[in-house]
Amino acid sequence: MQVTVHIDRASGMHDYSLDTKTQQTVLDALFFIQNELDETLAFRCSCRVGMCGSCGMVINGREGLACRTNLDRLGRDIYLRPLRHMRRIKDLVVDMDEFFTKYRAVDPYLKARPEVHSPIVAPPISRMREDIDVGLECISCGLCLSACDVVGVVSEFLGPAALNRAYNLIADVRDEDLDTRLGLVGQERSGVWQCHTHMSCVEVCPKNIAPTRAIAHLKRKLIARRFGLHRERLTPQQQTIIQEGR
Amino acid sequence: MHTESVDVLILGSGGAGLFAAIHAYDRNPSLNILVVTKGLLGKSGCTRMVQGGFNVVLDPADSVERHFADTLKGGRYINDQELAWALVEDAPATINELETQVGCFFDRRDDGTIHQKAFAGQSFDRTVHRGDLTGIEIMERLRDQVLGRGIRVLEEHRAVELVADGTRVTGALVLDIRRGTFTGVSSRATLLATGGGPTMYKIAAPSLEKSEDGLALAYRAGALMRDMEMVQFHPTGLLAGAGRVTGSVLEEGLRGAGGYLFNANGERYMVRYDKDRMERATRDVVARAGYMEIMAGRHGPQGGVFIDVSHLGAAFVRKTFPGMVQRVKDVGFDLVTGPVEVSPTAHFHMGGVAIDASGHSSLSGLYVAGEDAGGVHGANRLGGNGVAESTIYGRRVGDALGREAMDLPLVTTTDNDWAQRAQHHARFWDRSTGLNPAHLLAELKGLMWDRCGLVRRQSDLLACQHSLSDLESRVEQIGVGGDLEYNLRWGDALNVESLITVSQMIVQSALVRTESRGSHFREDYPREDNRHWLKTVYVQRDIEDGSCEITTRDIAFSRLVPQEFQEVMKNGSIMAP
Numbered sequence: 138m139q140v141t142v143h144i145d146r147a148s149g150m151h152d153y154s155l156d157t158k159t160q161q162t163v164l165d166a167l168f169f170i171q172n173e174l175d176e177t178l179a180f181r182c183s184c185r186v187g188m189c190g191s192c193g194m195v196i197n198g199r200e201g202l203a204c205r206t207n208l209d210r211l212g213r214d215i216y217l218r219p220l221r222h223m224r225r226i227k228d229l230v231v232d233m234d235e236f237f238t239k240y241r242a243v244d245p246y247l248k249a250r251p252e253v254h255s256p257i258v259a260p261p262i263s264r265m266r267e268d269i270d271v272g273l274e275c276i277s278c279g280l281c282l283s284a285c286d287v288v289g290v291v292s293e294f295l296g297p298a299a300l301n302r303a304y305n306l307i308a309d310v311r312d313e314d315l316d317t318r319l320g321l322v323g324q325e326r327s328g329v330w331q332c333h334t335h336m337s338c339v340e341v342c343p344k345n346i347a348p349t350r351a352i353a354h355l356k357r358k359l360i361a362r363r364f365g366l367h368r369e370r371l372t373p374q375q376q377t378i379i380q381e382g383r
Numbered sequence: 384m385h386t387e388s389v390d391v392l393i394l395g396s397g398g399a400g401l402f403a404a405i406h407a408y409d410r411n412p413s414l415n416i417l418v419v420t421k422g423l424l425g426k427s428g429c430t431r432m433v434q435g436g437f438n439v440v441l442d443p444a445d446s447v448e449r450h451f452a453d454t455l456k457g458g459r460y461i462n463d464q465e466l467a468w469a470l471v472e473d474a475p476a477t478i479n480e481l482e483t484q485v486g487c488f489f490d491r492r493d494d495g496t497i498h499q500k501a502f503a504g505q506s507f508d509r510t511v512h513r514g515d516l517t518g519i520e521i522m523e524r525l526r527d528q529v530l531g532r533g534i535r536v537l538e539e540h541r542a543v544e545l546v547a548d549g550t551r552v553t554g555a556l557v558l559d560i561r562r563g564t565f566t567g568v569s570s571r572a573t574l575l576a577t578g579g580g581p582t583m584y585k586i587a588a589p590s591l592e593k594s595e596d597g598l599a600l601a602y603r604a605g606a607l608m609r610d611m612e613m614v615q616f617h618p619t620g621l622l623a624g625a626g627r628v629t630g631s632v633l634e635e636g637l638r639g640a641g642g643y644l645f646n647a648n649g650e651r652y653m654v655r656y657d658k659d660r661m662e663r664a665t666r667d668v669v670a671r672a673g674y675m676e677i678m679a680g681r682h683g684p685q686g687g688v689f690i691d692v693s694h695l696g697a698a699f700v701r702k703t704f705p706g707m708v709q710r711v712k713d714v715g716f717d718l719v720t721g722p723v724e725v726s727p728t729a730h731f732h733m734g735g736v737a738i739d740a741s742g743h744s745s746l747s748g749l750y751v752a753g754e755d756a757g758g759v760h761g762a763n764r765l766g767g768n769g770v771a772e773s774t775i776y777g778r779r780v781g782d783a784l785g786r787e788a789m790d791l792p793l794v795t796t797t798d799n800d801w802a803q804r805a806q807h808h809a810r811f812w813d814r815s816t817g818l819n820p821a822h823l824l825a826e827l828k829g830l831m832w833d834r835c836g837l838v839r840r841q842s843d844l845l846a847c848q849h850s851l852s853d854l855e856s857r858v859e860q861i862g863v864g865g866d867l868e869y870n871l872r873w874g875d876a877l878n879v880e881s882l883i884t885v886s887q888m889i890v891q892s893a894l895v896r897t898e899s900r901g902s903h904f905r906e907d908y909p910r911e912d913n914r915h916w917l918k919t920v921y922v923q924r925d926i927e928d929g930s931c932e933i934t935t936r937d938i939a940f941s942r943l944v945p946q947e948f949q950e951v952m953k954n955g956s957i958m959a960p
Contacts, residue, residue, distance in 0.1 A: 161625055162627070177864075180871075226561055245527045247485065249484050256489075261491060269488070311483070311486070312486075
């Protein structure tokens with residue numbers, strides 16, 4: 138199929154006409170353009186199978202991964218722009234530090250309880266991982282941050298991916314630092330209260346994660362804490378689960 | 384040019400690089416550590432792309448001795464036994480650390496303990512996984528821990544040269560891809576953990592930026608290399624027409640769970656190649672069988688064979704392999720209801736830098752971990768031992784770096800010397816017109832696939848060697864233009880240069896090994912020759928005159944002499960230690 142790819146580059150919009158084959162993706166088109174039509178074009182990619190989250194961009198107005206967006210469903214005119222809310226390095230390549238600065242701000246790493254010495258015993262039937270599992274496969278591609286309307290207005294807002302990660306750790310019985318993280322996500326300018334449930338993040342997530350859901354859980358926990366209903370310690374059941382793993 | 388000095392320079396941010404950074408830091412938090420990565424932190428490279436999982440002995444009914452024996456048998460007994468032993472011995476502690484400290488969470492059985500699934504070539508179901516896209520969980524969590532420690536990282540920087548004098552390595556010249564400028568980094572210790580990634584084949588699985596840079600760098604620096612002829616082809620690379628998804632792996636769990644392989648005539652052809660193990664034979668056997676079927680004309684419309692898991696039931700396939708189902712759907716096929724066309728795909732390089740079990744190479748100050756190292760897997764790697772190697776050796780070498788780095792001298796390089804080195808890697812810029820490196824790469828991929836792929840013969844290898852010399856000379860005609868910043872064509876030029884260097888090592892070693900073993904199959908020497916070839920092929924470059932020396936050495940059966948060789952050993956052609 139003959140298509141025209143319109144690319145928002147550092148120097149303005151550039152149009153490239155090319156012939157595509159079935160099963161090709163936006164990433165294939167970019168390679169063709171860079172290899173054969175215009176060697177100066179810059180874009181970023183790595184795994185090409187939706188696992189690394191390096192090739193996010195705005196495709197015909199919506200965030201997507203270039204490697205998983207088939208050209209067949211895009212029509213004859215394809216508009217490509219860099220992700221929003223991140224500084225452009227060159228052409229379609231953005232500086233993901235802006236994403237990771239927010240991500241880092243929630244202490245995104247497990248702070249293991251000292252009593253966790255071996256893998257916890259977590260039967261699926263216990264549902265203790267249920268809330269985490271649905272949000273675990275984030276590939277930190279930044280599509281959600283780009284799509285988030287709030288970040289466009291309140292630049293301090295931590296955004297969907299960071300808050301989703303924070304919730305995963307807060308819900309994780311292995312982690313010992315619930316308080317610090319609840320404090321971090323509860324801040325007025327940057328925290329969960331900025332989210333207005335537009336669900337743009339849910340719409341664009343290539344892993345079908347719903348950060349809005351994690352944010353709602355966080356809000357609930359913060360309210361519970363505000364009214365003194367929040368548990369400071371593990372439940373006896375959770376304590377047993379950790380000990381059994383020993 | 385910008386220059387700096389660090390205690391530990393880590394090249395690569397996959398499982399090996401990041402685990403090493405974490406362990407080196409934890410052992411000695413005052414170390415000045417710098418991680419340099421070609422892509423984004425924890426996103427580029429192949430640990431990220433791990434699908435199937437991680438082999439580890441957790442079940443009391445299993446044993447590390449069995450894991451060891453499986454690994455040697457899979458490697459056709461030319462593994463370095465000390466390296467293979469370290470792998471199986473450290474695997475349980477590594478999984479434990481990933482789960483309890485790093486923050487990974489792997490799939491569970493109904494009783495709440497870690498689930499272990501079936502993979503090929505193993506006497507016990509011991510592959511730990513997170514769904515069928517395990518690498519995401521491992522790399523995201525390792526990356527989180529690196530962020531938490533505040534370890535310094537240079538993203539989208541690639542090492543283009545190691546500073547070596549023939550006996551030691553004292554740093555690396557690094558190209559900042561974003562700016563198009565060089566940085567000279569002097570280091571007490573340098574860890575090569577860039578991953579292999581044999582992308583010099585027409586159909587290949589690794590991530591697209593991979594170009595075996597680490598192996599090329601180590602070779603040029605004069606490090607001793609081994610087993611370079613051993614390139615693994617994964618049997619089930621997805622065929623997706625002209626799309627770049629082609630070659631990506633449909634994970635081994637599909638065969639482990641009972642998937643069938645068919646040719647275009649609808650025959651389960653594995654019956655002719657390995658009737659006992661069938662589809663669960665090791666990758667070398669299954670990949671070659673598929674290739675033979677394809678070459679015999681029994682292939683589908685895309686030139687492949689077919690994997691079929693539909694008989695396992697739609698609900699099971701959807702639940703067990705959601706990532707694979709999605710990927711196949713993305714390219715317009717359906718894994719749940721019928722056969723999907725696949726081809727052998729270049730996947731992993733067993734060969735690499737010769738190391739000891741703490742990652743020391745033959746050069747002082749140069750440490751190697753992960754796919755850049757050779758010897759752990761011998762002639763064929765078992766599925767599930769790859770991410771195990773990266774993480775286990777990352778830990779081990781990280782510990783060694785923490786202990787040893789401050790005892791190594793910091794030798795700085797003069798500005799003039801750095802500038803001269805940089806000039807060499809920027810030489811493509813002097814030519815306003817010139818060859819397109821993407822075209823050279825396409826040519827290289829076709830050449831290696833046809834002449835040095837799954838089935839090899841002397842005449843092809845010699846022709847291949849000749850063509851590689853020609854390609855090498857044409858690298859000097861590559862022209863790069865445009866802006867210095869984020870110049871992809873410059874990157875392509877450096878990539879194809881690395882790949883040609885490594886291809887030459889593959890071909891030279893393949894010519895020397897006049898037998899067939901594991902992934903190396905010589906049509907003119909089709910038998911495994913245990914009398915003469917329980918040996919390692921080494922390659923080493925003389926950094927003075929640029930010549931390449933090839934030597935062979937007998938395998939040291941330091942821990943286990945397989946039953947089947949005891950007769951051969953009595954006859955004295957190989958020596959027990």
